[in-house]
Amino acid sequence: MEAGRVTDLEVKPGAGKRKVSFQFDMRAYSMIGALIVIWVFFAIMNETFLTPRNLSNLFLQMSVTSVLAIGMVLVIVSGQIDLSIGSLVGLTGGVAAVLNVWFHWSAIPVIIATIILGALIGLWQGWWVAYRAVPAFIVTLGGMLIFRGILTGMTDSQTVAPLTVDFKAIGQGYILPWFGYAMAAVGVLIMAFLTIRQRQARIKYGFEVAGMGLTSVKLIGYTVLIMGFAYVMNQYQGIPIPIIIVIVLALVFTFIAKNTVFGRQVYAIGGNTEAAVLSGINSKKRILFVFVLCNTLAAVAGLILTARVNAATVGAGNMYELDAIAACVIGGTSLMGGIGTIPGALIGGLVMASLDNGMSIMNIDSFWQLIVKGSILIIAVWFDIYSRSQKKLG
Template identity: 40%
Template sequence: MTTTTTTAPARPTEPAPTLTTTIWNQLRMNLQTYTLIAALVLIWLYFSYRTDGTYLAPRNFSNLFRQMTITAFLSVGMVLVIVTGNIDLSVGKLAGFVSVVVAYYQANYLTKHFDQDWVVMLLSILIGIGVGLVYGIIQGYIIAYLNVTAFIVTLGSMWLLDGAILLRTAGRTIQANQPLFSEIGQGYQSDNFGWILAGVAVVFLFYTMFRGRQKKRSYNFDLPPLPMDLAKVTGLSALILIYIYRVNNYKGVPNPVLLLAIVVLIMIYISNNTRFGRYAYAIGGNREATKLSGVSIQRNIFLVFVLMGFLCGISGVTMASYVGYGTISAGDGYELDAIAACILGGTSTLGGVGTVFGAIVGAVIMVSLTNGLQMINTPAAYQYILKGIVLVVAVYADVRLSKNR
C-alpha cells in the first residue's frame, strides 16, 4: 500500500471550462435566486394582463412596495433568527405593541409637552425602537441564557403582547397623526432625490463588481465570466432605474421604501461581513462544531434576538406612522407573513441557509400576489387559500430543484 503523495499547491488541473458551461454552472448554483425572480416577473405579467396594465401602473406599483415595508422589516430580521435554527413567533405582536405604545405616548404626552414637531417625531421613534429593543433583550436572554426553546418563549410572548396591547389601548383606537411623524410612513421623496439615489446605487453596484473581480483575481480565485457579471449588474441597475422612473411618475420614492432599502443593505452587510453574521450561519450549520471552535453560542443567539427586537421597533414605528393610529389588531398575523417570506426566499427551516436578499424577494412575491388578487377582486377566502398553496408548492419545488442539482 504505497502511495506517492504530491505536495502540489491547491490548483485544479482540469481543462478550463468554456464560457457557456461556466454560465450554466453559475446559473445552476444560483438557481433558486433566478427561479424566484422569474416567478416574480411571471406574477407581474399575469396580473398586468388581467388588469389591463393598471397593476403595474405608477400608482399601484408605488403602493405595492409601500405595502410590504412593515412585514419586510420583520422578514429581514427573521432570516437570521431562522438561520440560527430558531423561530420568532412574537414579531407581529411586538411590532403591533410598539405601534400602540408610540401612538399612546404621542397622543397623551408628546404632543402636549413639546411644541416642536421634530422633537415629537424623534421621541416617538426613540420610544418605539427602545420598546422593541428592550423586549428583544429580555426575550433573547430567556432563550439564550435560560435555555428555553425559542418557539415556546415567543409563543408565550405572542399572548403576553396581545394582552399588553389590550391594556394599553383599552380596546380603543389611538391616533398617531402628528404631521411630521406621519411623513415616516406616508411621505415621499422628491423626483430629483430619487434620481440621485438611483445614480448613487448604480455607480455603487458597478464599483463593487469591479472591485470584487479585482480582489478575486489577485487571489487566484475562479472568476465568473465578465459578460455574465456585467449582465447581472446591468440588469440590477436597470431594475433600480425602472423602479425610480415608475414611482416618480406617481409621487416619488415612498419614505418607508427608502428606509427599508437602507435597513436591507445594512442587514446584508451584517449577515455577510461581520463576525456576528458569520457565527449565525455557522451555528445554524453545525452548532456543536461552532461551539468547539470557541464561539459563544449563547451570546450570538442572544444578539440575534436583540437585533430582531430592534427591527420590530422600526417596523412598529413605521406601522404607527403608516396607518396613523394604534389599534388592538395591530400586527395581527405579521409574524407568519414574515416567516413565509423567508421560506419563499430560500431560508431553510433546518438552519444554516438563507439570505436577506432572498427574504426581500420573498416578501415582494407575497405582496405582489396579495395585491394582484385584490385588484382582480378575488374573494378574501380564495386569497388565503391561494397563499397557502403557493407557499407549500414553492417549498416543494425548491426541494425538488435542489435535489436535482
C-alpha cells in the first residue's frame, strides 16, 4: 500500500467489500497542521491570541484577502494571473464611498453599482487577455496603475468619510448569536445531507467510497468545527457579517468549480490549453468570464474594506494582490495552472492573517512581517514545483 492513503473503504453492495486505496490531499492537511502550529505558538507567546475578541478580529482581517483569493483561484487555475485586484479594491471602494458620502446614495444602490463596475472592469481586462492575446501579466499590471490613478484623481487624494450606518454594517456588523447558532445548525444539516447523498450516488454507480466509520468521523469533526466556530464568535459580538459573505461566496464558487461544466473546463484549460481547445472548449470565453468573476469579487472586497475602515483612501488595497496570490499558493493552488481549490485558498488566507495578527500583537516590527510572508510564499512555490517533479519521477 502506498504511503499517505487510507484503506477504510467499501464498494457497491453486491460487489462485496474489499480493501481499496483512498487518497486524500496531503497538501491541505499539512497546511492545517501548520495553522495549528502557528496558533499554538502565538497562544504560548501571548495569552490574548486565542481570546474570542482577537479571533473575531483575526477572521475580520482575513475576510478581504479571502474574497480576493476565491476569485484568484479560478484565474490561476486557468493559467492566468491578475495583478490589478489590489488597486481595483481601492477604486471600487472609493467609488462606493463617493456615491455614499458625496452623492448620498443608500447602501443597496451603492452595492449594486459597485458590483456592476467590478464586472465591467473584469469584462474589459478579460477581453484584452482572451481576445487580443495580450498577456494577463501586462494587462493587469497596466490595470493596477490605471485604477490607482483613477482613484487618486477621482478623490483628489482626499479621504472620503464618514459612511452611513447602513453601509458600515457591511464591514462592521455582526449577526445575532441565536441566528449564528441557527445558521451553523442549518450548515451542519446541509453538509450531512450532501455527504450522505454523494456517498449513496457513488455506491449506486459502483464508485469507491469511504467506509461509514470514516465518513461518520469526518461528519462529527466538521460538526464540531462549525458549532465551535459559532460558539467562539458568539462569545464576543457574534459572527461578523464579512465572514458570512466569505462563507457564502466560498460555497457558491466551490460548487461552480467542482460541479459545473464551466468549472471543469477552467481546470482543463489550465491543465492543458491545447488539449482543451481541441476537445471543443471555448477557452477565450471561459477566460473572459474568469476575469469577470475575479474582478466582481474584487469589488465585493472593496465594499467590505471600505465599510470596515469607514473611509476610502488612495492607499486602500495596496499590495492586496500579493496577499491573495500568496493565500492561493500556500493553499495548494499551482501557478502552473490546472490545480487549486477554494477551501485551500481560504486556509492559506487564514495562515497569512494568523501570521499578521500574531506578529502584530507581539509588537514585531512590520518589516519582519513582510520578510516572513515573502519567505513563506517562496517556500510554498518551491514546494509546488518539487511536488510536481516528484510526481513525474514517480
